[in-house]
Amino acid sequence: MSTPTGGRGRGRSDRARDEARLGWWLAGPAFVVMLAVTVYPILQAFFDSLFSYRLTAPGDKAFNGGRNYVVVLSDPVFWRAFLVTLVITLVTVLVEVILGFFLALVMHRAIRSLRGVLRTAILVPYGIITVVSAFAWFYAFDISSGFVNHWFDWVPGIDADLNWFAHQGTSLFVIMASEIWKTTPFISLLLLAGLSQVPGELEEAAQVDGATWAQRLQRVVLPNMRAAIMVAVLFRALDAFRIFDNVFIMTNGANGTTVLSLLAYRTSIGRLEIGLGSAISVLLFLCVIGICFVAIKLFKVDLASARGEA
Amino acid sequence: MKTLTTRMKVGWAVITLVVLVWALLPVVSIVATSFKLPSQLDLGTFWPKSWTTTNYEQILVGSAKDLFLPALRNSIGISLVATFVAVVLATLAAYAIARLDFRGKRLILTTALGVSIFPVISIVTPLFNLWRNIGLYDTWLGLIIPYLSLTLPISIWTLAAFFRQIPWELEQAAQVDGATPWQAFRKAIVPLAAPGVFTTALIAFFIAWNDFVYGISLTSTSAARPVPAALAFFTGASQFEEPTGAISAAAVVVTVPVVILVLAFQRQIVSGLTQGAVKG
Numbered sequence: 074m075s076t077p078t079g080g081r082g083r084g085r086s087d088r089a090r091d092e093a094r095l096g097w098w099l100a101g102p103a104f105v106v107m108l109a110v111t112v113y114p115i116l117q118a119f120f121d122s123l124f125s126y127r128l129t130a131p132g133d134k135a136f137n138g139g140r141n142y143v144v145v146l147s148d149p150v151f152w153r154a155f156l157v158t159l160v161i162t163l164v165t166v167l168v169e170v171i172l173g174f175f176l177a178l179v180m181h182r183a184i185r186s187l188r189g190v191l192r193t194a195i196l197v198p199y200g201i202i203t204v205v206s207a208f209a210w211f212y213a214f215d216i217s218s219g220f221v222n223h224w225f226d227w228v229p230g231i232d233a234d235l236n237w238f239a240h241q242g243t244s245l246f247v248i249m250a251s252e253i254w255k256t257t258p259f260i261s262l263l264l265l266a267g268l269s270q271v272p273g274e275l276e277e278a279a280q281v282d283g284a285t286w287a288q289r290l291q292r293v294v295l296p297n298m299r300a301a302i303m304v305a306v307l308f309r310a311l312d313a314f315r316i317f318d319n320v321f322i323m324t325n326g327a328n329g330t331t332v333l334s335l336l337a338y339r340t341s342i343g344r345l346e347i348g349l350g351s352a353i354s355v356l357l358f359l360c361v362i363g364i365c366f367v368a369i370k371l372f373k374v375d376l377a378s379a380r381g382e383a
Numbered sequence: 384m385k386t387l388t389t390r391m392k393v394g395w396a397v398i399t400l401v402v403l404v405w406a407l408l409p410v411v412s413i414v415a416t417s418f419k420l421p422s423q424l425d426l427g428t429f430w431p432k433s434w435t436t437t438n439y440e441q442i443l444v445g446s447a448k449d450l451f452l453p454a455l456r457n458s459i460g461i462s463l464v465a466t467f468v469a470v471v472l473a474t475l476a477a478y479a480i481a482r483l484d485f486r487g488k489r490l491i492l493t494t495a496l497g498v499s500i501f502p503v504i505s506i507v508t509p510l511f512n513l514w515r516n517i518g519l520y521d522t523w524l525g526l527i528i529p530y531l532s533l534t535l536p537i538s539i540w541t542l543a544a545f546f547r548q549i550p551w552e553l554e555q556a557a558q559v560d561g562a563t564p565w566q567a568f569r570k571a572i573v574p575l576a577a578p579g580v581f582t583t584a585l586i587a588f589f590i591a592w593n594d595f596v597y598g599i600s601l602t603s604t605s606a607a608r609p610v611p612a613a614l615a616f617f618t619g620a621s622q623f624e625e626p627t628g629a630i631s632a633a634a635v636v637v638t639v640p641v642v643i644l645v646l647a648f649q650r651q652i653v654s655g656l657t658q659g660a661v662k663g
Contacts, residue, residue, distance in 0.1 A: 093486060102476075104476070107494055107532070114506040114509040187395060191402055194406040195402065196652070198410075200589065200644070202638065203595060205637065219427065220427055222427065317503075321595070321615065334502065337504045341507070354509075365500065
């Protein structure tokens with residue numbers, strides 16, 4: 074896509090044509106770069122996924138149709154990773170929305186002096202590198218260096234000998250905790266922006282009419298925030314589905330914690346199976362498209378309007 | 384405004400305390416770990432028994448120096464360049480989107496949205512292969528280019544939202560006074576747009592600074608490996624020692640400046656993050 078050749082639509086004045094040309098001159102480079110860094114690689118990945126191709130034996134590269142996909146899709150390892158990724162996505166997004174909404178409500182209602190403190194505090198996780206968050210949570214729960222086992226040994230099931238990273242459930246718990254901690258600020262800021270758009274008169278009117286706090290929340294606040302909630306959920310869901318950093322640092326996929334991104338990474342970068350790795354990459358990409366499709370068609374998330382594009 | 388009852392005051396104090404602990408505890412815990420003696424890591428206490436700067440010495444002047452300092456340089460350099468390029472391109476694009484009327488505006492915004500939800504790992508495999516063939520593997524440029532896929536879309540969205548709020552009459556006034564569109568853009572609009580551009584640059588920088596997937600996949604040595612990836616390769620002072628202390632110290636070193644930046648510009652960052660995302 075480049076500067077559209079002029080002359081389309083004789084009715085358009087020279088000025089409009091100049092404006093269109095200037096528009097594409099200004100926006101064109103960014104547009105081209107965006108396509109170059111994503112569309113080209115994903116097409117290349119799709120192309121490579123149709124070949125039997127490993128870097129350890131590059132000479133043996135041969136077209137094998139869709140066999141890579143058959144191999145991947147018939148491998149229980151892929152489906153386990155898919156399931157783990159799905160569970161992580163669902164749980165983290167659900168918890169984050171509830172927690173984020175609570176934080177947004179707190180910030181929204183707090184008196185001015187507290188509001189600043191609260192906002193400052195919840196912005197701290199936002200500024201932390203995901204890998205650092207992963208290490209912080211890992212060391213806190215680690216059986217030898219961690220303090221969690223000592224602090225919470227009164228909780229049934231937790232004692233000094235509990236190795237959180239030796240079991241699937243407990244590993245996933247810590248992985249999700251780190252993920253939730255790191256990304257809830259973003260969601261709560263989006264929800265706070267949504268909250269501040271709920272017309273105050275509506276709430277007051279409902280209050281005057283004797284609506285309880287829960288009723289006001291359910292009938293007035295939430296419906297008016299629908300767009301903000303949906304956008305926050307969709308963005309976080311897509312982000313959570315790509316989870317990689319936390320898993321890599323904490324367990325590197327041990328004990329049934331392998332997620333799709335990690336599986337793709339291990340297949341192509343670790344084992345240099347470019348053909349198979351590309352197939353997983355393409356499938357992961359299709360999953361993301363699928364989530365978007367479901368969100369937009371089923372839940373009618375209007376990203377354009379919600380994102381301020383009238 | 385109604386005055387707060389004592390019960391409400393206590394309630395707010397408790398809520399604030401809970402939020403503070405929740406937000407800060409993991410950070411404080413890794414800071415505490417970074418000051419622990421390597422031999423006292425296994426005590427299971429939160430605070431160090433005896434405070435030490437051994438871990439910081441190890442990464443800044445000691446045995447882990449050659450692992451950490453090049454990574455720090457790479458992270459700063461690569462993130463700055465990727466941010467700069469993205470913000471320049473996005474400023475031009477967002478100006479066009481906010482200001483000019485032309486076909487394809489929506490296409491550009493939709494593309495930016497699509498790119499921003501792109502699973503990074505899907506791009507890594509082909510890039511890994513291509514970079515090895517054309518010599519970009521393990522180079523700065525080899526990371527700067529894919530980083531644009533992270534920094535450019537969010538820059539376009541955030542800036543477009545900022546630019547929509549600029550009083551464009553000023554530009555028209557300048558044009559009435561005989562300025563060309565370019566002059567009007569430069570003289571009247573740039574000073575107004577600068578805060579939005581700065582905020583966008585901050586947000587884009589954090590995203591580049593945070594990257595791990597590209598960093599670990601497209602580098603192999605300290606020539607280009609950024610800090611998050613380098614942390615995963617830290618080893619203890621000896622083969623029998625866990626690198627816990629060194630990693631914690633390095634994590635604190637790369638975290639503190641960013642957290643200070645976030646807190647210093649929190650107002651701008653909050654508006655930048657939310658303006659792009661919610662109508663307002």
